Each structure stands twice: as structure tokens, then as C-alpha cells.
Amino acid sequence: MSEIVKGQVQIKDLPPHLQKKLRQQKIVPSLKSKKLNRSVAGNALLFFIMGICAVFMVLPLVMIVNNALKPLDELFQYPPKIFVRNPHLENFSDLFVLMNTSWVPFSRYLMNTVIITGLGMVGHVVIASLAAYPLAKHNFPGKPLLFSMVVLSMMFSWTVTQIPQYAIISWLGINNTYWALILPAFCFGMGLYLMKQFMEQLPDSLMESARIQGANEWQIFWKIVMPNVKPAWLTLAIFQFQQMWGNTGSLFLHDEQLKPMQYALQQITAGGAARAGAAAAVTFIIAAVPITFFLICQSSILETMTTSGMKD
Amino acid sequence: MSVVTNPAAPKYRRPSLLKTLQKHQASYLMIAPYFILFFFFTVLPVLMSIIVSFTDWNMLEMPSFVGWNNYVKLLVEDDIFMTSLKNTLIFAVITGPVSYMLCLLFAWIINEFNRGLRTVLTLIFYAPSICGNAYMVWNLILTGDRYGYLNGLLLNLGVINEPILWMQTEAYIMPVLIVVQLWLSLGTGFLSFIAGLQTVDKSMYEAAAIDGIKNRWQELWFVTLPAMKPQLMFGAVMQITQSFAVADISINLAGNPSVNYAGATIVTHLLDYGSTRMEMGYASAIATILFLLMVGTNKLIQKLLGRVGE
Numbered sequence: 264m265s266e267i268v269k270g271q272v273q274i275k276d277l278p279p280h281l282q283k284k285l286r287q288q289k290i291v292p293s294l295k296s297k298k299l300n301r302s303v304a305g306n307a308l309l310f311f312i313m314g315i316c317a318v319f320m321v322l323p324l325v326m327i328v329n330n331a332l333k334p335l336d337e338l339f340q341y342p343p344k345i346f347v348r349n350p351h352l353e354n355f356s357d358l359f360v361l362m363n364t365s366w367v368p369f370s371r372y373l374m375n376t377v378i379i380t381g382l383g384m385v386g387h388v389v390i391a392s393l394a395a396y397p398l399a400k401h402n403f404p405g406k407p408l409l410f411s412m413v414v415l416s417m418m419f420s421w422t423v424t425q426i427p428q429y430a431i432i433s434w435l436g437i438n439n440t441y442w443a444l445i446l447p448a449f450c451f452g453m454g455l456y457l458m459k460q461f462m463e464q465l466p467d468s469l470m471e472s473a474r475i476q477g478a479n480e481w482q483i484f485w486k487i488v489m490p491n492v493k494p495a496w497l498t499l500a501i502f503q504f505q506q507m508w509g510n511t512g513s514l515f516l517h518d519e520q521l522k523p524m525q526y527a528l529q530q531i532t533a534g535g536a537a538r539a540g541a542a543a544a545v546t547f548i549i550a551a552v553p554i555t556f557f558l559i560c561q562s563s564i565l566e567t568m569t570t571s572g573m574k575d
Numbered sequence: 576m577s578v579v580t581n582p583a584a585p586k587y588r589r590p591s592l593l594k595t596l597q598k599h600q601a602s603y604l605m606i607a608p609y610f611i612l613f614f615f616f617t618v619l620p621v622l623m624s625i626i627v628s629f630t631d632w633n634m635l636e637m638p639s640f641v642g643w644n645n646y647v648k649l650l651v652e653d654d655i656f657m658t659s660l661k662n663t664l665i666f667a668v669i670t671g672p673v674s675y676m677l678c679l680l681f682a683w684i685i686n687e688f689n690r691g692l693r694t695v696l697t698l699i700f701y702a703p704s705i706c707g708n709a710y711m712v713w714n715l716i717l718t719g720d721r722y723g724y725l726n727g728l729l730l731n732l733g734v735i736n737e738p739i740l741w742m743q744t745e746a747y748i749m750p751v752l753i754v755v756q757l758w759l760s761l762g763t764g765f766l767s768f769i770a771g772l773q774t775v776d777k778s779m780y781e782a783a784a785i786d787g788i789k790n791r792w793q794e795l796w797f798v799t800l801p802a803m804k805p806q807l808m809f810g811a812v813m814q815i816t817q818s819f820a821v822a823d824i825s826i827n828l829a830g831n832p833s834v835n836y837a838g839a840t841i842v843t844h845l846l847d848y849g850s851t852r853m854e855m856g857y858a859s860a861i862a863t864i865l866f867l868l869m870v871g872t873n874k875l876i877q878k879l880l881g882r883v884g885e
Contacts, residue, residue, distance in 0.1 A: 302790065313685075320702055320761070321702055323703055323709040327706055343722075394610065397602035397603075397606050398606065401599065418870060418873070420842060420861075422842070423849060423859045424617075424620035424621055424862075426634070427620035427623035446616065461806070480602075481605075494769075495770055498767060554698065557701070562691070
């Protein structure tokens with residue numbers, strides 16, 4: 264399998280003289296191509312619109328950070344102010360004291376969350392992508408039916424399906440285990456749909472050439488399809504992480520030892536006005552973890568189709 | 576991999592199930608884990624809900640079969656359902672397309688920046704979706720006394736003379752909810768567009784410039800959008816499921832029930848019956864109607880999207 268087919272070689276990895284040569288011959292886009300068709304007036308207009316909107320969009324972030332740093336008197340100040348005047352970290356130390364008083368050691372909640380979020384996310388990305396590949400690129404009987412079932416399922420309100428789902432989970436005997444949260448998460452409809460849409464864009468010639476070189480479908484999936492839809496599965500990982508992280512598991516998990524951190528943190532915030540400081544710290548932590556994960560994934564979303572070998 | 580069989584060929588016989596399975600073994604093995612789980616955790620529950628919609632069930636006694644009764648009651652007698660249907664359609668018609676365009680516009684602009692700035696801007700625009708308690712901000716802005724940020728601003732500017740009870744006044748509820756929904760809706764569609772733009776082959780822009788594309792708008796319509804059609808389809812479905820299922824913002828800002836049901840949507844109505852009154856049969860009938868509405872809209876949108884770039 265040639266290096267270019269794998270989609271791994273970026274133009275910038277090549278030695279400079281080769282880059283220059285390729286660009287002059289228009290085999291790859293010239294460095295200036297990014298600025299094509301852009302006018303100054305257009306830039307100004309678009310950035311102006313975006314600037315105004317950005318101020319509104321960033322508000323919840325600003326508020327969470329400020330609240331976490333506010334002393335109690337500022338949290339209860341009326342009229343409320345968004346920005347903190349005397350920032351301090353007492354809310355966090357209060358929170359750590361409260362954590363140590365919890366019934367089950369806090370590390371246990373943390374471990375539960377790591378298992379549920381980690382497995383639920385990785386498992387979903389792998390299983391949904393694996394199913395998306397044949398749906399996007401193979402032809403087999405039943406394909407259109409299966410695919411439209413997945414898309415349609417997203418339109419049925421989960422409020423009413425969660426009762427039958429509870430019955431099925433009890434019937435399967437996985438109630439009160441991690442699996443009650445993880446297995447349904449494996450087959451969310453959105454992930455499969457997202458992956459299938461991205462895989463559809465890959466040129467067929469890419470897979471065909473690998474087949475000619477003797478690769479089987481599983482190898483093609485891991486070594487060709489997945490590296491080439493990296494922006495898609497990184498995005499899906501963000502969605503799924505957020506989904507699993509926010510799950511308190513209160514419907515399915517009854518043992519205190521199995522409950523995720525999200526549940527324990529919510530118990531702390533339920534303590535009323537006396538715990539308002541710790542609650543603000545909890546809100547900060549609950550948001551900060553998915554945001555960190557988001558930043559890691561987003562910044563590794565790189566342009567994938569920059570190599571000329573990718574074209575049909 | 577797949578051999579094309581011609582149905583019109585002479586002596587054609589439908590291959591046996593076993594043969595089909597054998598021929599497409601790899602495909603079926605790959606989809607098996609997903610679809611086995613999908614059957615148990617999604618298909619079965621949905622089918623069961625549809626069956627429940629033809630019964631009267633309070634979750635304590637056994638359900639009793641009532642035929643089309645729930646549907647007849649819903650469509651003929653239930654005035655609140657009609658209000659909520661109207662509100663839901665307003666949400667769908669306004670927030671759906673506007674939010675879709677905004678997702679696309681912002682994703683497209685953000686994509687022009689370098690990697691670091693792009694990541695930060697994406698976070699800023701995605702913030703309302705990732706911060707769990709995003710409504711808090713709006714409760715502060717919309718507080719009904721003169722300390723509410725919006726009231727304070729308008730009073731200072733002399734636009735109004737006394738504070739407005741934003742969330743208790745029928746006329747303001749829907750417009751405010753629409754704005755908040757737009758603010759909150761840059762989620763799934765937006766991120767998938769960001770990722771989709773990354774997969775557009777850059778050399779296509781240069782080729783298009785040689786072919787006579789003059790400005791960024793033409794480039795967007797003739798090059799970028801057609802290249803990311805699969806993501807556009809995906810974004811549309813997400814937008815439909817979101818804008819038809821508006822409920823949380825209405826409940827959090829206007830309450831459930833809201834003043835004179837001004838903020839009622841199909842899903843708030845469904846939650847009212849499903850979680851509060853425990854009438855599961857009726858709630859399931861509402862869910863089924865909502866489902867049919869979304870399926871119909873989806874058909875229409877997919878047809879429209881087929882025309883992009885023409």
C-alpha cells in the first residue's frame with residue numbers, strides 16, 4: 264500500500280524543494296489558495312456579525328468561571344453581577360471537604376465515571392463506525408431498510424421509549440450494572456448516521472486499490488477508512504463524551520458503589536443555600552472536564568484531504 | 576466485492592438466505608454488533624410505545640386496549656394539544672431554518688482561521704451546548720423586576736417606563752423562547768459542519784477559481800456546499816429532531832404549564848401526560864404524532880437539499 268493512499272503524508276512533511284516543485288506544477292494547491300475569492304469588505308462584514316454573536320455565546324462560560332470564584336456574599340448579592348470582585352478559591356476547598364464526608368469514597372465515584380464514560384464513548388465510536396462502513400460503501404440486501412430505521416429512530420421521543428427500555432434492560436438482567444448505561448449507548452442512532460455520511464464522501468477508488476492489493480474488508484476499515492474520516496470520529500467522540508459524562512444513572516443504578524461522579528456531585532449541590540459556594544465549584548468542574556476533552560479533540564481535527572492522492 | 580446481479584437476466588432466481596449471508600458475510604458481520612443492540616434498545620422500545628399508544632395505561636394496572644381513542648381525543652378534543660402543535664410548528668419553521676443557516680455560516684467563517692484560533696472560536700460558539708446550566712444566564716437577563724439585565728438596559732435607555740415581566744406575559748413568551756432556542760441550537764449541526772469543511776478537497780477551490788468563480792459566495796454555493804452534501808443532510812435531520820422537540824427551554828424559562836399555555840410545545844404536553852399524569856397511552860399517542868410530523872418534514876427537506884449547488 265503506498266503512503267499516499269493511506270492519507271498520512273501531508274505536503275508540509277515533504278522537503279521544501281519538493282514542496283515548491285509540486286506547487287509550481289499545480290499538483291498540489293499553492294500556499295496562496297486559501298486567500299482565493301476573499302474581499303476585505305466581505306471579511307469585515309462577516310467578522311463583525313460573528314463578533315456580536317460571540318459575546319452572547321460566551322456568556323455561560325464567563326458566568327460559570329466567575330461564579331466558581333465568588334465568595335458567598337457575592338453569590339447572594341442582589342442585584343446579581345456577572346463578574347467577580349474579590350476572587351478566591353474557598354469554594355473549591357469547601358467542595359473537597361464535602362467530598363471526603365461522602366458515604367462511599369469519592370474515588371469510587373470517579374472510577375465509575377471513568378468506566379462508564381470511557382467504555383461508552385470508545386465502544387460507541389468503534390461499533391457505530393464499523394456498522395457505518397458497510398452502510399456507506401457496500402451493497403447488500405436490507406441496507407436501505409436498516410439505514411432508514413436508524414435515521415427514523417432519532418425522531419421518536421425518548422420520553423416514552425424509556426419505560427419499555429427499562430423493561431427490556433430488566434429482562435436482560437443487566438439492571439443495576441454498568442452495562443445498563445453502556446450497552447444502550449453503544450447503539451445511539453446519531454453516531455452511525457454521522458459516520459456513514461462522512462464515509463460516503465470517500466472515493467471508491469481508495470478502497471478498490473486496497474482490495475486489489477489484497478487487503479480484506481476489516482483491514483480496509485482500520486487502515487484506510489478510519490484514518491480518512493478522523494474529523495468525523497473525533498467529533499463523534501466529543502458528542503458521546505458529553506452524553507455519557509452528563510449521565511447520572513439514577514434510573515438504572517441503585518447501588519451507591521456503582522453510581523457515577525455526576526450523581527455524587529449533584530447530591531452536594533442539593534444541600535441548599537449553605538452549600539452554594541461548593542455548588543458553584545461543582546458546576547465549574549462538571550463543565551470543565553468536557554470542555555477540556557472538547558479542546559483536545561477539536562485541535563486535533565486536521566484537514567484530511569490535502570493530499571492529491573485522495574482524488575477520484 | 577459486490578457482484579451486480581441483473582434482475583432481468585433469464586433464469587434469474589432469488590438467492591437463498593444462506594447464500595446471501597455468505598456472499599455479504601463481511602458486511603453483515605460488521606453491522607451485527609450495532610444492529611443487535613439497536614434492535615433491543617431502540618427498535619423494540621419504539622414498537623412497544625406505538626402499541627401502548629392504542630391503550631389506556633396508568634403504569635399501575637394492566638394496559639387496556641382502546642383502539643384509536645387516544646388519537647381521536649388528541650386531535651378532536653384536546654385544545655391544549657392544538658396550541659402546542661401551533662407553537663411547535665412556529666418553532667420548527669422559524670428556528671429550524673435560521674439555526675441551520677447560522678450553524679453553516681459560523682462554521683464556514685470559523686474555518687478560515689488557523690488551527691488555534693479555530694479551536695477557541697469553536698468552543699465559544701459551542702459553549703451554550705456544553706455548559707450544563709446555560710439557562711441560568713437567561714434567567715438573569717430576563718428577571719421581571721428592574722434588576723433584570725434586559726429591563727435595566729431598557730429603563731436606562733428610556734424605552735420603557737416600568738419593568739416588564741418577560742416570562743409571565745403571554746405576548747413575549749414565544750419571541751423570547753425563539754431567541755433562546757436559536758442561541759442554544761448551535762450544537763450538533765455546527766460541529767458536524769466544522770468537521771465536514773475539513774474534508775473538502777482544497778484543490779477544488781483552485782480549480783473553481785480557474786473556471787471563473789469570482790467571489791466567496793459563489794465559491795460557497797458551487798464548490799463548498801456540494802462537496803459537503805452528506806453533512807448538510809445530517810445537519811438537517813439533527814435540526815428537525817431539535818426544533819420539533821423544543822421543551823427544556825420552555826419548561827426552564829416559562830414553566831410547565833406556562834401562562835395560558837403560551838409556551839406549550841408538543842413535548843411539554845407529552846411530558847405533562849407522561850411524567851406528571853402517568854397516562855402513558857396518551858403520551859405515546861402524542862409521541863407517535865410528533866414522529867409522523869418529523870418524518871414528513873424530513874422527506875421534504877431531503878428533497879430540497881438535493882438541489883444544492885444547481
